Amino acid sequence: xxxxxxxxxxxxxxxxxxxxxxxxxxxxxxxxxxxxxxxxxxxxxxxxxxxxxxxxxxxxxxxxxxxxxxxxxxxxxxxxxxxxxxxxxxxxxxxxxxxxxxxxxxxxxxxxxxxxxxxxxxxxxxxxxxxxxxxxxxxxxxxxxxxxxxxxxxxxxxxxxxxxxxxxxxxxxxxxxxxxxxxxxxxxxxxxxxxxxxxxxxxxxxxxxxxxxxxxxxxxxxxxxxxxxxxxxxxxxxxx
Ligand SMILES: Nc1ncnc2c1ncn2[C@@H]1O[C@H](COP(=O)(O)OP(=O)(O)OP(=O)(O)O)[C@@H](O)[C@H]1O
Ligand SMILES: [Mg+2]
Numbered sequence: 001x002x003x004x005x006x007x008x009x010x011x012x013x014x015x016x017x018x019x020x021x022x023x024x025x026x027x028x029x030x031x032x033x034x035x036x037x038x039x040x041x042x043x044x045x046x047x048x049x050x051x052x053x054x055x056x057x058x059x060x061x062x063x064x065x066x067x068x069x070x071x072x073x074x075x076x077x078x079x080x081x082x083x084x085x086x087x088x089x090x091x092x093x094x095x096x097x098x099x100x101x102x103x104x105x106x107x108x109x110x111x112x113x114x115x116x117x118x119x120x121x122x123x124x125x126x127x128x129x130x131x132x133x134x135x136x137x138x139x140x141x142x143x144x145x146x147x148x149x150x151x152x153x154x155x156x157x158x159x160x161x162x163x164x165x166x167x168x169x170x171x172x173x174x175x176x177x178x179x180x181x182x183x184x185x186x187x188x189x190x191x192x193x194x195x196x197x198x199x200x201x202x203x204x205x206x207x208x209x210x211x212x213x214x215x216x217x218x219x220x221x222x223x224x225x226x227x228x229x230x231x232x233x234x235x236x237x238x239x240x
Pocket of ligand 1: 032034035036037038039070071172
């Protein structure tokens with residue numbers, strides 16, 4: 001659909017009027033193991049496969065190999081799409097080779113400034129229209145104060161908006177908070193919360209679209225399963 005980036009994740013596009021609004025920043029939050037990275041993998045893989053759109057996946061916590069392996073376990077051959085120039089999977093090691101100027105990469109860290117420099121070049125030569133940043137939590141480690149991080153994050157968000165790319169920004173969150181640093185949700189146009197809970201001995205994974213600008217959306221909490229081909233959301237089933 002025009003003006004939207006469909007995720008093609010079963011059940012998700014129905015909750016958000018057919019896809020993420022183009023040019024927006026979408027925050028994907030949740031605790032460890034809540035399938036945030038898996039959602040990001042689907043977004044880039046499906047974009048390339050079904051819409052022929054190139055994507056960049058920046059993995060700052062896990063290595064390229066780890067993401068390739070996880071995606072493959074759910075039938076997504078990212079390596080093949082990479083060879084076809086439709087997916088650019090970049091980890092700290094790969095950035096180090098391509099951004100010689102950035103000393104922090106030697107320490108396994110990346111600042112928003114370095115990411116911006118890197119992306120500026122990559123977005124123009126790859127013509128990527130989709131981006132996953134996995135995760136903003138890993139970038140936060142670089143900053144000594146939340147104040148400094150806040151300022152740099154705002155600049156980075158302005159850059160993303162200016163580039164026209166439609167992004168998923170992954171943030172690890174513990175407990176009931178909406179974001180790790182209490183600021184990411186303000187730069188984001190939307191907030192999708194992944195979680196799991198156990199009610200009367202039953203373990204369930206859940207997803208809630210808590211906010212989405214420029215569109216109507218379903219705000220309820222829905223269960224999802226991780227099946228052979230990855231995430232499957234039940235849009236007709238509601239929890240709580
Ligand atoms: N390589 C893999 N092979 C098979 N299943 C995996 C693999 N990696 C993850 N999973 C499954 O997918 C689920 C979601 O994992 P995922 O890595 O997407 O979560 P996450 O929210 O990104 O976690 P984290 O905060 O630790 O990065 C895991 O709980 C696990 O059940
Ligand atoms: Mg992850």
